[in-house]
Amino acid sequence: xxxxxxxxxxxxxxxxxxxxxxxxxxxxxxxxxxxxxxxxxxxxxxxxxxxxxxxxxxxxxxxxxxxxxxxxxxxxxxxxxxxxxxxxxxxxxxxxxxxxxxxxxxxx
Numbered sequence: 001x002x003x004x005x006x007x008x009x010x011x012x013x014x015x016x017x018x019x020x021x022x023x024x025x026x027x028x029x030x031x032x033x034x035x036x037x038x039x040x041x042x043x044x045x046x047x048x049x050x051x052x053x054x055x056x057x058x059x060x061x062x063x064x065x066x067x068x069x070x071x072x073x074x075x076x077x078x079x080x081x082x083x084x085x086x087x088x089x090x091x092x093x094x095x096x097x098x099x100x101x102x103x104x105x106x107x108x
Contacts, residue, residue: 003031003088006044006061013066019048019057026050026057029079033090037097049079 010016020026029049035042044061056079060067073079 003033003086003090006031006046007084009061010046010059010066013059015066015068016059019068023048023050023052023057025052027081028084029056029082031082031086035090035093035097037094047079049073049081051078054078 026048028046030047032043032045032047034044042062046059046061048057048059049055050057054073056071056073058069058071060069
């Protein structure tokens, strides 16, 4: 599971397109991906920082529809811009997590 399809889904959504047309200076500031290997209730969200109003726009990509939420920043630190050309394979993370669990004798 590559990360690029989530960016494709986001950029094809009306929520993102409405947001970016109103906030052309917004930039990718973070992404959160929770991989739940037991219940398969994974969570995916991508955040954009809006320098003009110092707020974060969160796009939740867990359902067919993209959900958009605005929130205040929790501190005065300005998030750094992240390059969207990320080469990350989320499937590789499962093996890494399982190896770490074995190394620390953690069981499910």
